[in-house]
Amino acid sequence: MEQLMQTLKEQIIRQLNLNDKKPEDIGNDDPLFVEGLGLDSIDALELIVLLQQEYKIKLANAEEGQTVFRSIRTMAQYITDRQAQDAAAS
Amino acid sequence: MSAPEIYITADCVVRDNKVISNGSLLYAQEGAAVTEFLEGFYRHLAIDYPKFFKMDRLSKLGLLAAEVLTKNGRQRAYAPENTGIVLTNAQASLDADIRYYASVSNLPSPALFVYTLPNIVIGEISIRHGFKGENAFFVSEQFDPAMLGFYAGELFRTTPTQACMAGWVDVIGEKYEAVMVLLEKEAAPGAKPFTTEQLTKLYATDHGAINANA
Numbered sequence: 001m002e003q004l005m006q007t008l009k010e011q012i013i014r015q016l017n018l019n020d021k022k023p024e025d026i027g028n029d030d031p032l033f034v035e036g037l038g039l040d041s042i043d044a045l046e047l048i049v050l051l052q053q054e055y056k057i058k059l060a061n062a063e064e065g066q067t068v069f070r071s072i073r074t075m076a077q078y079i080t081d082r083q084a085q086d087a088a089a090s
Numbered sequence: 091m092s093a094p095e096i097y098i099t100a101d102c103v104v105r106d107n108k109v110i111s112n113g114s115l116l117y118a119q120e121g122a123a124v125t126e127f128l129e130g131f132y133r134h135l136a137i138d139y140p141k142f143f144k145m146d147r148l149s150k151l152g153l154l155a156a157e158v159l160t161k162n163g164r165q166r167a168y169a170p171e172n173t174g175i176v177l178t179n180a181q182a183s184l185d186a187d188i189r190y191y192a193s194v195s196n197l198p199s200p201a202l203f204v205y206t207l208p209n210i211v212i213g214e215i216s217i218r219h220g221f222k223g224e225n226a227f228f229v230s231e232q233f234d235p236a237m238l239g240f241y242a243g244e245l246f247r248t249t250p251t252q253a254c255m256a257g258w259v260d261v262i263g264e265k266y267e268a269v270m271v272l273l274e275k276e277a278a279p280g281a282k283p284f285t286t287e288q289l290t291k292l293y294a295t296d297h298g299a300i301n302a303n304a
Contacts, residue, residue, distance in 0.1 A: 016201070017144045018143065018144075020143060021140075038140070042201050042204055046199065046200055046201050049198075049199065049200065052197055
């Protein structure tokens with residue numbers, strides 16, 4: 001989980017062009033939107049693309065994004081859970 | 091072309107890896123690629139605006155030229171509704187269009203898609219400075235001072251516009267060019283009359299002849 005959160009920070013910085021940020025600037029529990037990292041609605045769409053590109057995960061519905069993209073930790077937990085579900089199903 | 095009460099109170103020309111404002115060299119970065127040059131100038135200006143890095147290169151170029159105009163100009167505290175923007179270029183948003191098209195083969199990038207209109211640069215400048223006045227973006231094969239002068243002049247004549255950023259902002263591949271002016275109704279020390287001749291002269295600025303001591 002720690003390694004996944006570190007990887008996510010690097011991927012988010014690259015995907016969202018957060019050139020003035022470093023992974024260590026982003027706390028695992030910092031809010032990603034508004035306060036905290038200050039992401040916006042276009043960034044939310046880019047996070048959905050990131051999940052698809054890097055983890056082959058599609059969000060089941062738009063509402064899910066509000067909880068999944070709350071912080072780095074919630075994203076990492078979602079990816080871990082979905083990968084476990086996929087592994088169990090195969 | 092333009093009404094005699096309109097003046098150029100600040101100007102900014104960006105090309106050949108140099109930024110020149112009011113005849114003086116503000117910044118130079120020899121040998122840098124477009125993105126590197128623009129981000130270098132952003133850091134040189136010491137602006138704290140993280141959204142800059144998310145923008146396409148057309149918006150970055152326009153935003154930086156506008157930043158120079160507001161820093162070096164003598165812009166007064168006009169009401170947001172009374173400050174307009176009129177920009178022109180030849181390549182529209184083709185630079186961003188090509189990048190977006192390249193992303194479509196994988197997963198289309200929403201962040202690239204939002205820049206596939208040339209007038210987005212006007213929106214970015216307006217958001218940054220809180221402008222809410224008249225605005226327009228025109229695409230023409232080459233810099234057309236007569237058209238620019240006519241349209242900006244009409245804005246001052248027919249609307250409550252008190253100040254207006256106007257000019258040419260163009261990016262395609264490694265080619266880029268910005269020639270922008272701040273227009274105001276009232277003269278200020280050093281202001282030049284807003285005429286076709288002045289715009290033509292500004293566009294013809296020879297960057298090679300201007301150095302740090304200019």
